[in-house]
């Protein structure tokens with residue numbers, strides 16, 4: 001696959017800039033970043049296809065968000081906690097959540113870490129401090145603030161990251177989260193992936209403020225918009241912001257990205273996306289932009305990239321084959337985890353289950 | 363009369379209301395240009411314009427709060443909450459404001475907002491696109507709670523909510539049957555009064571009380587037990603508040619047996635209220651314990667939703683057991 005795409009906006013770096021931005025191991029860094037971004041793309045392509053075939057129930061792609069997610073993941077520290085919005089699954093993977101477990105989750109089978117309770121694309125990965133997500137837009141923003149308060153009270157070195165979209169900036173929790181974080185001067189990174197749409201509502205109809213990052217000033221701290229399809233810019237900005245959180249208090253980073261797919265597998269964007277949007281989005285395809293840089297800097301040749309893609313596809317195919325034949329969660333999972341202990345009436349629900357649902361009514 | 367689906371009936375109802383009353387405005391997330399994620403408002407943005415079909419930012423409490431302000435001034439706002447699972451950010455506006463305006467103002471400020479929202483499971487939506495929490499609203503004095511189960515009722519109850527009511531109405535739409543419930547719907551204006559249950563099928567052996575998507579489900583179960591000689595009477599409540607308890611009691615007095623079916627969790631669910639009313643007022647007619655068939659007392663699952671939701675099978679067994687208990 002050639003990276004030379006008509007209209008593509010190239011990344012604004014040459015070979016000479018990269019050691020300064022990424023350190024002496026910059027080539028390795030680029031290969032790592034590319035691998036994760038490519039994994040995100042391969043996953044989205046394959047899973048959207050499987051959703052259309054009815055083999056998974058739902059899929060929420062993050063195509064166009066790869067640079068934002070990978071740049072974020074690579075800039076954080078192990079002890080940091082991530083409170084995801086709707087499209088940060090790749091952050092969990094790049095922080096070390098096993099791909100196999102995520103694929104089991106996509107098939108919501110008996111090995112899915114959340115026991116098949118959530119729709120696909122809602123991973124839970126406590127081992128990498130990736131907090132269980134809610135579909136309720138915005139709800140997690142204020143949780144990150146509470147977590148950051150707890151970290152500081154215990155004198156722990158971590159920071160909390162609240163991930164959310166442009167749409168979430170209209171919620172109460174955005175206001176409460178920004179306000180509280182400012183008041184208590186907490187180590188919170190607000191990471192607002194502005195993909196310019198809340199389903200069908202363009203960002204221009206969500207707020208009168210043209211740059212979402214500007215809202216931070218009203219809460220008494222800094223906000224910065226960056227090119228969210230430039231993985232180097234995201235990494236660089238977030239890492240610097242991350243280092244300052246403890247002394248300076250919260251920061252808002254607004255990576256501007258392009259949603260290159262429907263909102264989810266349930267959406268039909270032809271009803272609302274204006275002409276030219278898809279072309280503009282393609283010109284900012286984070287993966288193609290990085291590939292063009294890889295070509296220019298000679299870091300990872302087309303053939304090596306193709307090999308990598310095939311490796312990822314093969315691995316994914318194997319994991320899918322396993323996940324697809326893994327049985328669903330057992331009925332007993334229905335009755336655990338509502339509380340720590342299972343007490344009445346849950347015990348009775350469980351006991352009546354066999355009586356009511358065993359066998360088959362004629 | 364034409365055959366339409368439940369979601370088309372709602373669309374027709376909204377169009378009818380907009381056409382006849384310029385005070386009617388619609389508001390919600392993705393309801394304008396996109397026509398609503400379930401297409402309830404399809405075509406209305408084009409027909410009535412952006413001032414009356416309002417695409418709002420993502421804030422449920424903003425939507426309901428603004429609707430309340432409009433209503434206080436005299437408009438007739440019909441707000442859409444995209445999924446009932448996302449109505450809770452607006453809970454304060456609904457429970458503390460809409461439900462109490464009339465009372466706290468000594469009757470000076472009625473608060474006529476209609477809040478439509480799709481609810482219930484069966485669409486593989488997991489715990490945030492499947493909830494049924496009608497009991498939270500039914501137990502809040504000041505709110506009317508409406509749940510249609512057929513296209514004709516959907517249109518008729520919606521037009522009553524918009525034109526005849528002066529109280530806040532929580533209008534719950536069983537999204538699982540948005541496209542599978544079809545039927546004839548009267549053209550033009552069509553109203554179904556609140557507080558009048560519908561006897562879906564008459565029977566003498568046992569009374570089955572239900573609402574929403576569990577009505578067609580219960581009807582299948584009633585038809586299944588009929589083959590075994592059990593004649594069940596099926597009642598669709600249509601509105602939980604006001605409640606047509608008389609139709610329920612009259613039926614239970616006749617059959618002496620009662621089964622209540624809803625997909626919301628059982629504990630402290632609406633079935634508990636129905637069960638209490640039947641016990642308080644028809645105890646001496648009962649020949650068997652009242653049975654509630656409901657969702658389990660857990661959050662809504664994803665992979666196992668078919669085990670969570672009362673199935674035709676589970677309802678049929680329950681009806682049969684209650685009808686034959688001695």
Ligand SMILES: Cc1ncc(C[n+]2csc(CCOP(=O)(O)OP(=O)(O)O)c2C)c(N)n1
Pocket residue numbers: 086087135136137138164165166167168169195197198199259263391420422444448451
């Ligand atoms: C509180 C709430 N209201 C409505 C929805 C339905 N919904 C799901 S995603 C979405 C838009 C979110 O937009 P944004 O925050 O920009 O995130 P994006 O999907 O663009 O990444 C809406 C309205 C929801 N999930 N939660």
Ligand SMILES: [Mg+2]
Pocket residue numbers: 165166167193194195196197198199
């Ligand atoms: Mg968005």
